[in-house]
Amino acid sequence: MKIAMKIAASLLVATSAAVLSGFGASAQETVKIGILQSYSGITSLGGQQTDSTVKLFMQKYGDTAGGKKIELVRRDTTGPNPEVAKRLVQEVVTREKVQVLIGPDYTPNTLAAAPILMEAKVPSFVTGAATTGIVGEKSKYSTRTFFAVPQLCKPLAAYAVKNGWKRVFVAVADFAPGHDCEKYFIEALKDASGTLAGNLRIPVANPEFSGYMQRIRDAKADALFIFMPIGELSIGILRAVNDSGLKASGIKIMGTGDITDETYIDAVGDAALGTITTGIYSTQHDSALNKEFVKDYVALNGAKPRIGWGAIATWDAMRMTYDALNAQAGAKFDPDKFAAFIHGRTFESPRGPITIDKANGDIVQNIYIRRVDKVNGVLQNVEIESFKDVGFK
């Protein structure tokens, strides 16, 4: 009995080894792309959007690039959670042996991942973190396809002053990116010789805005600049600006594109109408490439949830990955050549032309001034002006 078992076991081992080696000989080379986004909890929309975009890209351009088969390794960062992100990066790099990484999302996760990616020489794409100084400064293999905070915060100051809105009130969320944005905007406002009518830092857990609204109204500013994180604060402040009558009093409402993000602008409703924001991408962008992107995306993934910036950042990351793999077709995967191919590259994205900085890997792109309008009964960010090739500093 025992002997029979042993024979059976060794037979099993032998055949499976033969099967495995057989596959190994015939299979083409693969490239593993790690995708580290949040798929659960309140931030799960980010992962959903990334997956929808990757699916669309691979449906369109196939699952091989440069003769190598693409294999995806997905992991859930669960949100801004650096301990989890670090563990997952270690896992996908050492055990799964991913060669390219999309993510992780959020600044704390990006910072936690950078040393590992630098040491393991894994090219990565920052598709969901906007803090300055977290790309080439931390890992020379990283590339940002999202945006950097100053890109969105600075241009509105010049735009406001040019339109005669010289006295500007600044309201930001009271956390690190909010403080950064406040600094960049106020500096740019001074450079454009506008004046600061007042400023407010609003706590990130804040269900009630009326006290702030009255204060802004008392300051009698020409315009109000808002920076809020994506989520209920943006909805709350835009509704409060409208409900309190502040907007009707004639003050111009401006902000970074987060406050009118397509994924929840319908929840803000008509209160969002007329809001002027800076943005890197609007589904309304007028180019053949974008029209095709939007049409294909909606055909594959449905009209809801609407396309946000995470989708376009992922799309461009996939585009560059495929191009870089094609450029080293026939050769073994080389991370240094991969990064060198991408850094310094200029190409047309559905959002418009973008350039990846040669030295830093950060992004240079057009920033669009948009106004919320109703297009065919749907609230949209309509591009009305653009600032060309805005840098990341």
Place this chain on the structure above:
Amino acid sequence: MSSILTVLFNGVAYGFLLFIMSVGLSVTLGMMNFVNLAQASFSMFGGYVKVTAMQSFGVPFLASLPIVFIVIGALSIVVERLIFRHFYNTDDLTQVLLTIGLVFMSIAIATYAWGGTYQRIDMPSWLTGQRDVLGLTLETYRIFLIAIGAAMAIILVLGLERTQLGAMVRACVDNRRVAGACGLNTELIFALTFAIGGGLAGLGGALSANLLGLDPNFPLRYLVYLLIIVSVGGMGTISGTLIAGLALGIADVMGKYYFPQFGGFVIYVLTVACMLWRPHGLLGRQT
């Protein structure tokens, strides 16, 4: 002068909003002595029921409110019969762990059923914009909140604190065995009170969703406010909840207007001070 009065009015309206949101918890936690954190989930489902009724079935705003009360009330009876009734005699920590688990489950259920995005909340035009009242320009919806909050407070104080039903509930909570021995149907009374608490929570969600935003994370985001109001007001008293809501609401709005640099801090300082001064809450009974 007019700006001070406007700020005061806004504070009162915010106070009523806090009252409306937390009164459901006040009923279950305060009167039944059951720590039900899932009350915040009932609020969220109330919001979703309202949105679904209005958008999918074309129910007008006012008519959607009783629907929310009935649906969420019925839902809480189901949950009470299936789960909660087995935990009436356990300690507080068990109840907290049980109900916080339910909160996480409710978040997953809402994401599955309605998606992870924020819901569009339509308001009738007669409730939006501003109205001129005695020389002040006031938000219409806030006037509505004050009116409906005051009506709820009167009905609840008279109904639950001054009627036979209220007395029966308190009797059951204080000593269930003796109350049962006196011929009270304690199971029925508990289920009924639970339904009222749940229905009120649902109503709170439906009335606040347009101001607070409605997404699956709603319960976790606002749970802390519910707990603050109920504990500052004192266990087992509807009027205490109302007073706490108004006091903290006014303090919060005033604080944000006069000392914006301290912003949202005021409400927490007041809570701590109040708990040090009166550990059982403003109107709480020593137990």
